[in-house]
Amino acid sequence: GVELRMLSQKEMKQLEPNMRGVRALLSPSTGILDSQALMRYFLDKARSNGAQIAYETKVIGIDKIPDGYRVNVEDSQGNFSFTTKVLINCAGLNSDKVAGMAGIDIDEASYRLRFCKGEYYSVNNRKSGLLNRLIYPVPTTTGLGAHVCFDVSGRMRIGPLYYYVDEVDYKIDDSRKKALCQSAIMAALPFIEPHDLEPEMAGVKASPQGKDEGFRDFIINHECNMALPGFINLIGIDSPGLTSAPAIAKYVGTLVDETLRNY
Ligand SMILES: Cc1cc2nc3c(=O)[nH]c(=O)nc-3n(C[C@H](O)[C@H](O)[C@H](O)COP(=O)(O)OP(=O)(O)OC[C@H]3O[C@@H](n4cnc5c(N)ncnc54)[C@H](O)[C@@H]3O)c2cc1C
Known part of the structure; x- marks a missing residue:
């Protein structure tokens, strides 16, 4: 503690x-940290581990396919799609809508932000x-x-x-x-x-909670119970989400490893 x-x-x-x-x-x-510098550090780390970043690219649809997901995206050049076995939804203010794109009823799941x-x-x-x-x-x-x-x-x-x-x-x-x-x-x-x-x-x-509703914690779910194996939702990552980011990333990493082991 x-x-x-x-x-x-x-x-x-x-x-x-x-x-x-x-x-x-x-x-x-x-303490106080420089959030921009922290983002630059995470970006460098991700790139040195092989990550590719697509800026100004919006997820507009998600299709479940036998081996994972087809993610439909839109950028200034038009629309394209890619496929993936593991899909992590961490779309901040839009994370409930992105969960909905995968077919989840966000009211039933209590994911509406x-x-x-x-x-x-x-x-x-x-x-x-x-x-x-x-x-x-x-x-x-x-x-x-x-x-x-x-x-x-x-x-x-x-x-x-x-x-x-x-x-x-x-x-x-x-x-x-x-x-x-x-x-x-x-x-x-x-x-x-x-x-x-x-x-x-x-x-x-x-x-994740409305006015005068009780406190709700971050929602971090691997949606295998919704027949969406490999789809990991991070919804309502409210403050202190920045402070918690390294711990959240480690936890999500274990969910990804678990998914890939079961393939
Ligand atoms: C006023 C304020 C003060 C805060 N103070 C603190 C603090 O002191 N300490 C702390 O730890 N936290 C603080 N927070 C909380 C912190 O900012 C959040 O917890 C954190 O930013 C959440 O990270 P995230 O990655 O889930 O979402 P975000 O940082 O919102 O990132 C989501 C990303 O997804 C992208 N995206 C959205 N929709 C789509 C789409 N359809 N397709 C593709 N990409 C998409 C967005 O462009 C964005 O880049 C504060 C928040 C606010 C508003």
Whole structure:
């Protein structure tokens, strides 16, 4: 598990003099990573192991064939297809639709995804130096809540403020800033005032649960029970999917080995 230490108010104030709170939990191994650099590393690793990447190429259909699958795709030149014994669906926001292309009833299987948008606000640079680490409020049953994060250049931001949306877009609805200002994290940071916060960016999560529904874990299934041997679904890989990616990849690797052994 993750190492955690309970801090008294005095210890908390020594580490974060500008933070308000009664006590705190310290997670000494928590860190920030450069997600683009991590992607470049994974890409290099995959290529050196023989992977070929088809960019700007969309899966539009999947046919079950005796020895595996025919995958129909579309790119700027037109449509083509390829066949494979093992097919791993990790299409993020579209992973439920891709599962549906293989003939799975996504409502019956409880695979239908909801879109959950998270908005971040950057904190005025003059205040960025007033904290030394990531700060989280006490989590609720529905998530971590908006928290303090830093980008790799040290710029402070607060978020994500999550809400469900019907369509994917990356616009920020700044009428929600008031809700952020009233969130638990802001109560711990009295030095940040509403005018210190500027809308910065938004992201959309593929959430396996809808608004006010209980927490659901990642869905990682080898669909042999649905008569689809070799079809592996990764659906609703919500946060912390990036942190979990190496562990997920190892697990999926065991499913692939198992499939190939049974061929
Ligand atoms: C605001 C926000 C903050 C987050 N913060 C964190 C964090 O701090 N730590 C953390 O660990 N995680 C975080 N996450 C979660 C993390 O980003 C996801 O868990 C992770 O990106 C999921 O990876 P994925 O590969 O399943 O999906 P994605 O990263 O969405 O990749 C899916 C890929 O499939 C492609 N695709 C989609 N449809 C098709 C199709 N039909 N044909 C071909 N390709 C297709 C897409 O173009 C994309 O390249 C955050 C997410 C959000 C939105």
